[in-house]
Amino acid sequence: MTPMTVETQPIEGQKPGTSGLRKKTRVFMGPHYLENFVQAIWAGAGGVRGKTLVLGGDGRYFNDRAAQVILRMAAASGAAKVIVGQNAILSTPAASNLIRSRGTDGGIIMSASHNPGGPEEDFGVKFNTPNGGPAPEEVTNRIFEATKTVTSYDILESQDIDLTRPGTTALGSMEIEVVDPVTDYAALMETLFDFDRIRDHLKGGFRVVFDAMHAVTGPYAAEILIKRLGAGGDAVRNAVPSPDFGGGHPDPNPIWAKPLVDLVMGPDAPDFAAASDGDGDRNMILGRGIYVTPSDSLAVLAANAHLAPGYAGGLAGVARSMPTSRALDRVAEAKGLSCYETPTGWKFFGNLLDAGKITLCGEESAGTGSDHVREKDGLWAVLLWLNILAVRGESVADILKGHWAEYGRNYYSRHDFEGVDADAANAMMEGLIARLPGLEGETVAGRKIEMAEEFAYDDPVDGSRSEHQGVRIGFEGGGRVVFRLSGTGTVGATLRVYLEDVETDAGALGRDPQEALAGMIDAAETLAGIRAATGRDAPDVIT
Ligand code: G1P
Numbered sequence: 204m205t206p207m208t209v210e211t212q213p214i215e216g217q218k219p220g221t222s223g224l225r226k227k228t229r230v231f232m233g234p235h236y237l238e239n240f241v242q243a244i245w246a247g248a249g250g251v252r253g254k255t256l257v258l259g260g261d262g263r264y265f266n267d268r269a270a271q272v273i274l275r276m277a278a279a280s281g282a283a284k285v286i287v288g289q290n291a292i293l294s295t296p297a298a299s300n301l302i303r304s305r306g307t308d309g310g311i312i313m314s315a316s317h318n319p320g321g322p323e324e325d326f327g328v329k330f331n332t333p334n335g336g337p338a339p340e341e342v343t344n345r346i347f348e349a350t351k352t353v354t355s356y357d358i359l360e361s362q363d364i365d366l367t368r369p370g371t372t373a374l375g376s377m378e379i380e381v382v383d384p385v386t387d388y389a390a391l392m393e394t395l396f397d398f399d400r401i402r403d404h405l406k407g408g409f410r411v412v413f414d415a416m417h418a419v420t421g422p423y424a425a426e427i428l429i430k431r432l433g434a435g436g437d438a439v440r441n442a443v444p445s446p447d448f449g450g451g452h453p454d455p456n457p458i459w460a461k462p463l464v465d466l467v468m469g470p471d472a473p474d475f476a477a478a479s480d481g482d483g484d485r486n487m488i489l490g491r492g493i494y495v496t497p498s499d500s501l502a503v504l505a506a507n508a509h510l511a512p513g514y515a516g517g518l519a520g521v522a523r524s525m526p527t528s529r530a531l532d533r534v535a536e537a538k539g540l541s542c543y544e545t546p547t548g549w550k551f552f553g554n555l556l557d558a559g560k561i562t563l564c565g566e567e568s569a570g571t572g573s574d575h576v577r578e579k580d581g582l583w584a585v586l587l588w589l590n591i592l593a594v595r596g597e598s599v600a601d602i603l604k605g606h607w608a609e610y611g612r613n614y615y616s617r618h619d620f621e622g623v624d625a626d627a628a629n630a631m632m633e634g635l636i637a638r639l640p641g642l643e644g645e646t647v648a649g650r651k652i653e654m655a656e657e658f659a660y661d662d663p664v665d666g667s668r669s670e671h672q673g674v675r676i677g678f679e680g681g682g683r684v685v686f687r688l689s690g691t692g693t694v695g696a697t698l699r700v701y702l703e704d705v706e707t708d709a710g711a712l713g714r715d716p717q718e719a720l721a722g723m724i725d726a727a728e729t730l731a732g733i734r735a736a737t738g739r740d741a742p743d744v745i746t
C-alpha cells in the first residue's frame with residue numbers, strides 16, 4: 204500500500220463557520236471537496252505525522268464513505284493511530300470525551316448537527332483540538348488559508364476498512380482502533396450523577412420520555428436511560444439512527460420535536476421529556492404541561508447543579524453566549540459567581556473551561572454543558588435535570604415557577620428568518636450597524652435605549668479579540684434585542700433576532716412569551732426594518 208499524491212486545486216468557500224464546514228452533501232461528495240478540506244485540516248493542525256486522532260460522526264448520509272476517505276488520508280500523511288467509533292459513529296460529546304480521555308492530538312467529527320441529512324441535505328466536517336473542543340478561530344483561520352493554497356493531497360489506495368466490529372486493525376503503518384461509541388461516555392456520566400438516586404426516583408413512578416429524533420443519541424439513551432437507569436423500554440423514542448433522520452430535522456425544538464411537545468401538553472403526559480439533535484450535543488427539556496427554554500434551563504441547572512455529585516463542590520463560574528438570555532446572570536449574581544459573555548459558538552467556552560474559570564456554560568440554541576467535555580452535551584443536560592428532579596422531588600413546572608419567583612423571569616424568544624437573500628440581509632445589518640452610534644438615549648417603541656453596539660469579545664485567557672459578533676441593543680428596564688446572521692446555514696442567509704425582557708412582578712410571571720415580548724418585537728422591526736429587508740411578514744421559525 205503506497206500513498207498516492209493527488210493533484211488538486213483550491214475550491215472556493217471552504218471557510219469553517221460557527222461549527223466547522225457545513226455544505227450540501229452533494230457539494231461534499233464532489234471531486235476533491237472532502238479531500239481538499241481534510242488536507243487543509245492537517246495543515247491547520249500542524250501536520251498529523253506520528254499523531255493519534257479520534258474519528259466519528261452522527262451517522263448521516265455519506266458519514267460512512269467520508270470516514271473511509273479520512274482514514275486513508277490520515278494513514279498516507281503518517282498518523283500513528285486513529286480511534287474510530289464503531290460504524291464511524293460517535294456523538295459529538297462522546298468524541299470530545301474520547302479525545303480527552305485518551306490523551307489524543309484531536310479529532311474529526313463528521314456532522315451537520317441539527318441540519319437534515321441525506322443526499323440532497325447537509326453534511327459537515329469539524330476539527331477538534333487536543334482539549335476535546337472545537338478548534339479556536341486561530342486554527343480554523345489556518346485551515347481556511349490552507350484551503351486557498353492546497354495543490355495536492357496524500358491518500359492511501361486500499362479496500363474499505365471494516366469498522367463494524369470493535370478491535371484493532373492496521374492501515375499501512377497506521378493503527379486503527381474501533382471502539383464501542385457508548386461505553387466510555389456512559390462511564391463518564393456515572394461519575395457525574397447519582398444513578399442510584401435517579402433509578403429510585405424512576406422506580407417510584409416518575410415517567411421519562413426521550414426522543415432521539417432518529418439520530419445519534421438513540422444507542423446512548425437506550426444504554427443509559429433504559430439499561431442503567433431502568434426507565435421503561437418505551438422511554439426512548441425514534442431510537443434507531445438513520446442516515447436521513449427519518450426524513451426530518453433532528454433539531455430538538457418545539458417546531459421539529461412537536462410530537463414530544465404535544466405529548467407533554469396532552470392527557471398522558473410523562474413527568475419529564477427531552478430530545479437531542481443529530482449529533483447529540485443539543486437538548487430540549489420539557490415537563491408535564493411545560494416547555495423549558497434553553498436559557499431558563501441553563502439558569503436552573505446553574506442554580507441546582509450542586510445537587511449532583513459531580514458538582515457538589517459548587518461551580519467555579521458560569522458563561523453564556525451573548526444572545527442567550529441573562530437569566531443565568533441573575534443566578535450568578537445571587538451566588539457570587541463570575542459570569543462570562545462569549546460570542547455564539549461553543550469554541551469560545553474552551554479557554555474558560557481549560558483555565559478553570561467556569562464549570563457550566565450554555566447557549567440559547569439548546570446547548571448546555573460543563574467542564575466534563577469541551578462540547579455541549581444533550582444527554583448530560585438530561586441527566587443533570589433528572590438528578591436535580593430526583594433530589595428535589597418536585598415537578599419540572601414547580602421548579603421553574605419557583606426559580607422565576609426567586610430570580611425574576613427573563614422572557615425570551617428567538618425569531619429566525621431563513622433562506623433570505625444574502626445581499627439584502629447583509630445590507631440590513633450594515634445599515635443597522637451604521638446607525639448604532641446615534642441610538643443611545645433614543646426612544647423606540649416606547650422604550651428608551653441604554654446601549655447599542657456591535658459585540659466584540661476579548662478572550663480573558665489568551666487575549667485574542669473576536670469582532671463583528673452581532674448587534675445588541677439594550678433598553679431601560681432590562682429589555683434587549685440582538686441581531687445576528689447565522690454562521691451554520693448552507694442556503695442564503697438566516698437572520699436571527701433574539702428578544703428578551705425582564706419581569707420581576709410576581710403577578711406577571713406566567714404570561715405567553717410572544718405576548719410579553721410584543722414591545723421588543725416592535726422595537727426590532729422599527730430598528731432594523733426586518734420585513735422590508737427579508738420580504739417576510741413573519742419569522743419562519745420561532746423558538
Ligand atoms: C447555531 C447556534 C449556535 C450554535 C451553533 C452550533 O449557530 O445559533 O448557538 O453554537 O448553531 O450548534 P448559528 O447558525 O446561529 O451561527
Ligand code: ZN
Nearest residue numbers: 316317482484
Ligand atoms: Zn449538534
